[in-house]
Amino acid sequence: MRHQTFVSALCGIGLLGSASLAQAANSLVFCSEGSPGGFDIAQFTGGTDNDAAQPLYNRLTEFEQGGTAVVPALATRWDVSADGLTYTFHLREGVKFHSNKNFKPTRDFNADDVLFTFNRMLDRNHPFRVAYPAEFPYFTSMSLDQNLASVTALDPQTVQFTLREVDAAFVQNIAMNFASILSLEYAEHLMASGRPSDINHQPIGTGPFAFQRYQKDSQIRYRAHPQYWAPEQVKLDQLVFSINTDAAVRVQKLRKNECQVTLNPRPADLAALKADPGLKVMEQTGYNLGYIAYNVKRAPLDQLPVRQALDMAVNKQAILAAVYQQAGQLAVGAMPPTQWGYDATIKDAAHDPQKARELLAAAGIKEGTELTLWAMPVQRPYNPNAKLMAEMLQADWAKVGLKVRIVSYEWGEYLKRTKDGEHDIALIGWTGDNGDPDNWLGTLFSCAAIGSNNYSQWCDQPYDQLVRQAKRITDRDQRSELYRQAQQRFKQQVPITPIAHSMVNQPLSAKVEGFKVSPFGRNDFNGVSLID
Structure with missing residues (x-):
């Protein structure tokens, strides 16, 4: 086998949302532009859906913050066979899933969760997919449903993917949000309780923030995951997305410090935003x-x-x-x-x-x-x-x-x-x-x-x-x-x-530190903090 070892560790992914006027002291408010269709992100392709899911999950590989390089996440390293058809991922130990009022995990993340995540997309007769029918547009549009021959566990901490044909972008593809790792134990709990669709409405992941509640067209609330595997990257206690479809309303909230980050401003608002001493506008050529x-x-x-x-x-x-x-x-x-x-x-x-x-x-x-x-x-x-x-x-x-x-x-x-x-x-x-x-x-x-x-x-x-x-x-x-x-x-x-x-223009409060503009248009608050 041709050995590839990746030594840089990926920091977790965070997304900070918008809050009500009564904010927690250590919360960052994000004025988002729309309501997600749900949180089972493998079903969705929109930027709004990806933003809402990003705080919740990790993948085997992920993109470095603000860049396009692939780095380790739930897999600490991986090997690729000489013929390019077999990928062996070595999994991170000690990773904890979230809990909620109806579910408390009894074990750490392992190979069974990887198998569940990918086999649900691969097999139309998968028991969970039969109980909760869903389509997976990214997975199919990249022909992974045709090219992925098998996903097998070599042991609890090692997973092997076998392809039918070489896929030059495979490692990059599974760094995308659709490949976010779900909990098999949670899925089994939902099946047993007759609520499989809760995987979309009451999500459980390993990400830096856990889901609290969602009110369509109003807000999404998250809390910091206390057992996150990269705790130094979680610098906020509360995340709340304030959902506002009107760009003018988002800008007004930013100026009033009712949110600290927003997105997609109208071109006509840029001059005033750049002139405001309490704000900054980050610019990047649009990908x-x-x-x-x-x-x-x-x-x-x-x-x-x-x-x-x-x-x-x-x-x-x-x-x-x-x-x-x-x-x-x-x-x-x-x-x-x-x-x-x-x-x-x-x-x-x-x-x-x-x-x-x-x-x-x-x-x-x-x-x-x-x-x-x-x-x-x-x-x-x-x-x-x-x-x-x-x-x-x-x-x-x-x-x-x-x-x-x-x-x-x-x-x-x-x-x-x-x-x-x-x-x-x-x-x-x-x-x-x-x-x-x-x-x-x-x-x-x-x-x-x-x-x-x-x-x-x-x-x-x-x-x-x-x-x-x-x-x-x-x-x-x-x-x-x-x-x-x-x-x-x-x-x-x-x-x-x-x-x-x-051109991408990202307005935010001058009090926000550590934010990087994503080339992929994601609003990633990993490692972001607020200064007084």
Whole structure:
């Protein structure tokens, strides 16, 4: 076996939320932007869901805070076989699970918990999955349901994963939140008591903070985990997420010290935030993409000339100026230019409404044809104002003879319905999860990602073959060439119109210390503290 030993220890993950005005002395308040769908994070893909779950769990491997490097967590080290198909993880000892009023763990974390976590996603007939049916979009969109042959325990502290084919991003993939380790003992307790769905509503993990309660559209409360395996990283006693969908309300709460950290401010608010002596705004080039997804399974968007026409009718420069207020970079491809493997030769079609009209006419699309355009109800790092963008697109497409109706839903419902393909066109986006090109080209646009993150419902075999092949090779140059070909094919087929990669601006109180901006768009409060 080829031995890889990782010596740096990962600090735990924390997320601090928002609180009521009557805060505990040692609590940090986070003004979040939406309500999570639940806390069984393997079921969800949204940033809001990931933020809400992050304080609760650990994974075998995790990302260093503020970076993309993978470091040990519940596994202290791992070995990879010479053929790249077998990964052996050596587990951390003495790790304690949380408890709640209905459950008290009787043992420490061990291999049985790893097997439960992954076999539930792998086996549709797993007893817990039968009792509490769920789908796992990340797991399937990355084809782990097909490629993971087995997960076995060699002993209580050693677990072996066997793949059918090489997966160059495997260690990065299982550092993502969907692979958070759950308690088998808790699952068995829930099964015995007839409440298996509580795994989503009353979560138990090993993370730095334990769940207390959740009131949808209001708040989530956490408390410090007193037996966390890296206690030096838990510097706060209470976490409360104050949920506010309105960016203006979040900014107002920050200024009043009703929360100490917020996210996704409106570009128009940035100058005042930066001028406030009690605040600071951390900036980072966005590892993200905001785009328009065309549902290719719905007529007339199943026709390439129609998608080409819609694409060239969009006035991207006007959107950049009005929506991003120049705090964004023009996007032309399926992933950001900061991602290795990006093809810088790809160019946009010219903005040409007249040519768009001609393409629509040639495709038999009548003047006044109606389409729905779905607009997100929340601000995201990749789209600071979806409502305004939708209105501008509505006007752009009216100029080429289309009648576009804007639709929106509550964020969780929006994601569910768009994944089910109920839309014609949807505004959506992505912030990278693991630093690998497959997290863009595979996770978002592969055939396997339909029903999860592939909002275009697009399945193109030539493209898919290139992406699958690239994932089975470990040489970066060879992978990059395959990804270059895939990006060329993607651009030709126009399943989306890329709009922008936005600058991430993170406002917080000047009293907050230790916070680092995540390249993955996560709000991670591991090791964060407040100064007087």
